[in-house]
Amino acid sequence: MTLEEKAALVVGTGLQFGDEIDKNSPYRIPNQPLPGTLADRTTVYVVGAIGRTLEIPRLGISTIEMVDGPAGASLGSRTTAFPIGTALASTWNEPLIHQVGQRMGHETLELGLDLLLAPAINIHRNPLTGRNFEYFSEDPLLSGKIGAALIKGIQSQGVGTSLKHFVANNQETNRIEVDAEISQRALREIYLRGFEIAVKEANPLTLMASYNSVNGNLATENEDLLVKIARQDWGYEGIIVSDWEAGVDPVKQMQSGLNLILPGPYQDTVLIEAVKDGRLEEKTLDKNIEWILKGVMRTPKFRKYRYANAQEFQKNAEVAKEAAVEGMVLLKNREQALPLMQENNKVALFGNGSYETIVGGSGSGYVMTAGPTVHLFEGLKNEGFEVSTTLSALYESYIEQNTPEQNKIEIARGRKKRAPEMKLDNDMVMEVAQKNDLAIFTISRVSGESADRQVDDNFNLSAIEVSNLKAVVQSFHAKNKKVIVVLNVGGVIETSSWKALPDAILVAWQPGQVAGNAIAEVLAGQTTPSGKLTATFPESYEDEPSARNFPGTPLDKPKRVIYQEGIYIGYRYFDSFQVQPSYPFGFGLSYTDFTFRDLELSTATFDDSLLVSTTVTNTGNFNGKEVVQLYISAPAETMHKPRKELKGFVKTKKLKPGESQKVSFKLEAKDLASFDVGASAWSVEKGEYLIQIGKSSADIILTETFSVAAPLQVETVSRALTPQIEIEELTPKNE
Numbered sequence: 001m002t003l004e005e006k007a008a009l010v011v012g013t014g015l016q017f018g019d020e021i022d023k024n025s026p027y028r029i030p031n032q033p034l035p036g037t038l039a040d041r042t043t044v045y046v047v048g049a050i051g052r053t054l055e056i057p058r059l060g061i062s063t064i065e066m067v068d069g070p071a072g073a074s075l076g077s078r079t080t081a082f083p084i085g086t087a088l089a090s091t092w093n094e095p096l097i098h099q100v101g102q103r104m105g106h107e108t109l110e111l112g113l114d115l116l117l118a119p120a121i122n123i124h125r126n127p128l129t130g131r132n133f134e135y136f137s138e139d140p141l142l143s144g145k146i147g148a149a150l151i152k153g154i155q156s157q158g159v160g161t162s163l164k165h166f167v168a169n170n171q172e173t174n175r176i177e178v179d180a181e182i183s184q185r186a187l188r189e190i191y192l193r194g195f196e197i198a199v200k201e202a203n204p205l206t207l208m209a210s211y212n213s214v215n216g217n218l219a220t221e222n223e224d225l226l227v228k229i230a231r232q233d234w235g236y237e238g239i240i241v242s243d244w245e246a247g248v249d250p251v252k253q254m255q256s257g258l259n260l261i262l263p264g265p266y267q268d269t270v271l272i273e274a275v276k277d278g279r280l281e282e283k284t285l286d287k288n289i290e291w292i293l294k295g296v297m298r299t300p301k302f303r304k305y306r307y308a309n310a311q312e313f314q315k316n317a318e319v320a321k322e323a324a325v326e327g328m329v330l331l332k333n334r335e336q337a338l339p340l341m342q343e344n345n346k347v348a349l350f351g352n353g354s355y356e357t358i359v360g361g362s363g364s365g366y367v368m369t370a371g372p373t374v375h376l377f378e379g380l381k382n383e384g385f386e387v388s389t390t391l392s393a394l395y396e397s398y399i400e401q402n403t404p405e406q407n408k409i410e411i412a413r414g415r416k417k418r419a420p421e422m423k424l425d426n427d428m429v430m431e432v433a434q435k436n437d438l439a440i441f442t443i444s445r446v447s448g449e450s451a452d453r454q455v456d457d458n459f460n461l462s463a464i465e466v467s468n469l470k471a472v473v474q475s476f477h478a479k480n481k482k483v484i485v486v487l488n489v490g491g492v493i494e495t496s497s498w499k500a501l502p503d504a505i506l507v508a509w510q511p512g513q514v515a516g517n518a519i520a521e522v523l524a525g526q527t528t529p530s531g532k533l534t535a536t537f538p539e540s541y542e543d544e545p546s547a548r549n550f551p552g553t554p555l556d557k558p559k560r561v562i563y564q565e566g567i568y569i570g571y572r573y574f575d576s577f578q579v580q581p582s583y584p585f586g587f588g589l590s591y592t593d594f595t596f597r598d599l600e601l602s603t604a605t606f607d608d609s610l611l612v613s614t615t616v617t618n619t620g621n622f623n624g625k626e627v628v629q630l631y632i633s634a635p636a637e638t639m640h641k642p643r644k645e646l647k648g649f650v651k652t653k654k655l656k657p658g659e660s661q662k663v664s665f666k667l668e669a670k671d672l673a674s675f676d677v678g679a680s681a682w683s684v685e686k687g688e689y690l691i692q693i694g695k696s697s698a699d700i701i702l703t704e705t706f707s708v709a710a711p712l713q714v715e716t717v718s719r720a721l722t723p724q725i726e727i728e729e730l731t732p733k734n735e
């Protein structure tokens, strides 16, 4: 391989979309390709792929063609829009997510692509983060397990994945310049832990280093992160790639263990010069190329896979719908307002989102659908409901007249400008209340790449939404008719100020292209909701511990954000500091009821593992599934600890009324350990541990203790990622 070829192989071939979107690309357009590689560099197999590596036919090296992103392959309007990441995680169902992965992988494969740029598993540190919809949870175990299930499913089809964004890309505000200062303990226990689980369990083909800096160094130029942690501590064996245009110094990137700079290609000239003038050793390139080639050999193009260029839309839609349905979370259900009964056939459907249902967030994670998008009003009709035509006519013409002009690139990236929420006229609402059996009121939100959300009119409801909701509730309740709120959102919103108003609240998330059918299936009771929140819904934004420093300073263009809350994010904070949330982590109601009994531990004294089992019985009147959550409270003598931490979860099969299932968990020493910065090791304290089996982090049903006789040092890891500054971290003692 010539030096030119080597330099061209460690940077992508640039963006050649092969259609007009290219002109509007937010990324740089390729420079003139190097002599000798011209033909190979411009080879495009699949129009619309977002990244490629160099092919060198002479040496039998094929290209890796990549496509976004977490909600399925995003290729113009040729693919299936699956539910967003948060919705998938809210199923708490690893086998189902594995199936979703299989469908995503199959579509990627049969379109001729080699790699799906997913999953994205950054921690939900703050509810305003624009890309939370792509991410799974505030909890690292749940993020890691769901991530691993998705990766295994996708890769079972013979295509690769990209586990991203490594690490601490927990905000969009100035993501390329911000330095996240995080204690080593919070990094290891919270921000890195999900990646560690997914890397070790699922071996993703690539790991994508993020835009931001962590403790003073850009993630893509960070040897501690890429070499010490990913390679040495975790034994990662795939290709470490950059996020698109991340980082500033290609030479440093190569030296820091970044194998592939994406999307390229203009950095190659810099690398060639650096080798020639001695700043970069050629063997550093060779080492990176070795990783790339090992990865190339795991791709369909290398195997000369003959793809069908056709997808199985029907099968994809079925699995997408199952996941969408299972990810929905029932927050409230006063007097069994749901499921809707036969006599509730005439539905007054309010909210723009009922007619223009949001299927996913915007940016690279957006998937334009090939199949039709089913909006909520259509889904309800498909399910046999009669939707008020007065309202549908009103909303449809309002939306039509008030939707701003937009260009193609905005639409392609899901940045469709939407009509503001229609203000309701009280008399009209009263008339509609007279003529219909109940009201469904949709509140919708969309956010995405490049911007975080705002507190006003986004995290909080807008004044129009509040007055509309009040008007609807007043008119319908006056007639003894119920009001159901559907949250068509990508993440957490404020609920405490208005949740008393409606009779039921269903979080439908952004459910992908099957949206309306999936929501209607749950409302009608075809399927009992079994989703659980993967992030805490606080009473107010200010209650969030990271609200004190998000998104960093200076506020308008933050250069540094200090994670002062340390390990106390999400329920670890609300629970340990006894701050009442609006809805706790792990929460979600059902149409049926479950009891848990017979909690059994294999031993009362921990040796090197422990088996825990319990029996779940459906004691209600509907078929349904339940998520059994296992939390542990660990002794806090030598280190402060959260009041409880999720250490296992199992989703039952669908249980009929009266039916039981025994579920079990295996706990190993690492599951009991916390990260001891002084020793740079995962350590287990001696003492008494409390196992708590619950339906949510706040609803613990069974408890049992076991003890650890002597302290254990489970695993010593590299001393890496020392913060640049002393972080005064929040602990239960200093609050």
Ligand code: BGC
Residues within 6 Å of the ligand: 050, 068, 069, 117, 164, 243, 244, 364, 449
């Ligand atoms: C995003 C990645 C994405 C890449 C390619 C970047 O802006 O952060 O998640 O995979 O673009 O579209």
